[in-house]
Amino acid sequence: MIRAAARKANSTELGNPDFTERLPRIVEAVEREANLHWIGRVAVRQSLEIGLESRFGLYRHRAEHPEIAGVPIEKPVFIVGFPRTGTTILFNLLAQDPANRTPQGWEVQFPNPPPERDTYTTDGRIKKAYKYFGQMDQMAPELPAIHEVGAQLPQECMPILAHTLLSPQPGIVYNIPSYQAWVDQQSAAPSYTYHRHFLEHLQSRYMKDRWVLKSPVHLRTLDALLDEYPDARLIFTHRDPAKTIPSLASLIYTIRGIVTDSVDAVSVGREQLEWWAESLDHAMAVREKHGNEPAQFVDIHFEDVIADPVAALRGAYERFEMPWSDDVENRMQAFLENNPRGKHGAHRYELDDFGLRIGEIRERFGGYCQTYGVPLVV
Structure with missing residues (x-):
């Protein structure tokens, strides 16, 4: 697989x-644990091949254009809140600001060569990406109502980090607990080094004032993110875990249903409860270590996102000392x-569907809710 990708990318x-040592590990875990049907087996191979080709192509271009290395990435904005807390709508709204550079689905999926400013909205890879994401929607028609992705929508960081084979993405898409446990024990530093290289690649021919990025999985590795981007500005979103955990379990259940016929809803619920609780514990400790600096950390509650997301972001801009204008506000309002909300249908789920109990959620996330004043609505 590595040799084939190298030939296709014309790169070594x-x-x-160390990357080459990770590929056999994930392949073995998928073979042993994931129980994929034939579509799932095609999907995992396609995903790994695209990741390999992207990585080979990126480093070939980097070797040919060493001037892109080390170009500053100053004060990037990261949305790092818990999943299902309004992170996606805030990300989409931030993308409306002409000063904000967000990675779109097509350039994350097919990053080589780097996108050009003059052809950013007409690049031939956009059509290819529409086909790719359309296939996902066909296999899981309920997915857009839960979490919409698309060729020309802002894309979160997890698919970028997936190129390192040290990210949670494989463990989310496939039931491979041994691999996820191994990833959780590894240093995340190589992932964020690659993340920076990826952004340097994308910005080399088309950049704006600042990067705006997003992924809940950054909670798990917040220390590594801040080591790589010490001046990053972080937006934390918050919501009652009794709403987020079953919603997240429903999303994972739907995603895994694309690649296998044997998804255990209760196992998914237990797995997500514990993994994300550990991730939040880590993020809270990192914030405490950094002193919860007001100019670096902004908290936004889900209730504020629902009531007036533009006002919530206006407050974040003020804290981060980023320029705000009537034009920015009008663009965001037009997007809304x-x-x-609910454009693609309602997302329906229940605690009981995933073997979850309100009492254990309250107990496991009690410290988090108290620390950040999270309203309990269930």
């Missing part, structure tokens, strides 16, 4: 040499009018 550069 992979960056970190054109994309009302």
Whole structure:
């Protein structure tokens, strides 16, 4: 697989040499634990091949254009809140600001060569990405109502980090607990080094004032993120875990249903409860270590996102000392009018569907809710 991707990308550069040791580990875990049907087996191979080709191509371009290395990435904004807390709508709204550079689905999926400013909205890879994401929607028609992704929508960081084979993405898409347990024990530093290289690649021919990025999985590795981007500005979103955990379990259940016929809803619920509780514990400890600096950390509650997301972001701009204007506000309001909540249907789920009990959620997340004043609505 590595040799085939190298030939296709016309490159032998992979960056970190340890990368080649990770591929057999994930392949073995998928074979042993994931119980994929034939579509799932095609999907995992396609995903790994695309990741390899992207990585080979990126480092080939980097070797040919060494001037892109080390170009500053100053004060990037990361949305790092818990899943199902309004992170996606805030990300989409931030993308409306002409000063904000967000990675779109097509350039994350097919990053080589780097996108050009003049052809950013007409690049031939956009059509290819629409086909790719359309296939996902066909296999799981309920997915857009839960979490919409698309060729020309802002794409979160997890698919970028997936190129390192040290990210949670494989463990989310496939039931491979041994691999996820191994990833959780590894240093995340190589992932964020690659993340920076990826952004340097994308920005080399098309950049704006600042990067705006998003992924809940950053909670798990917040220390590594801040080591790589010490001046990052972080937006934490909050919501009652009794709502987020079953919603997240429903999302994972749906995603895994694309690649296998044997998804155990209760196992998914237990797994997500504990993994995300550990991730929040880590993020809270990192914030405490950094002193919860007001100019670096902004908290936004889900209730505020629902009531007036533009006002919530206006407050974040003020804290981060980022320019705000009537034009920015009007662009965000226009996006909301054109994309009302529930546009793709309602997302329905229940605690009981995933073997979850309100009491254990309250106990496991009690410290988090108290620390950040999270309203309990269930």
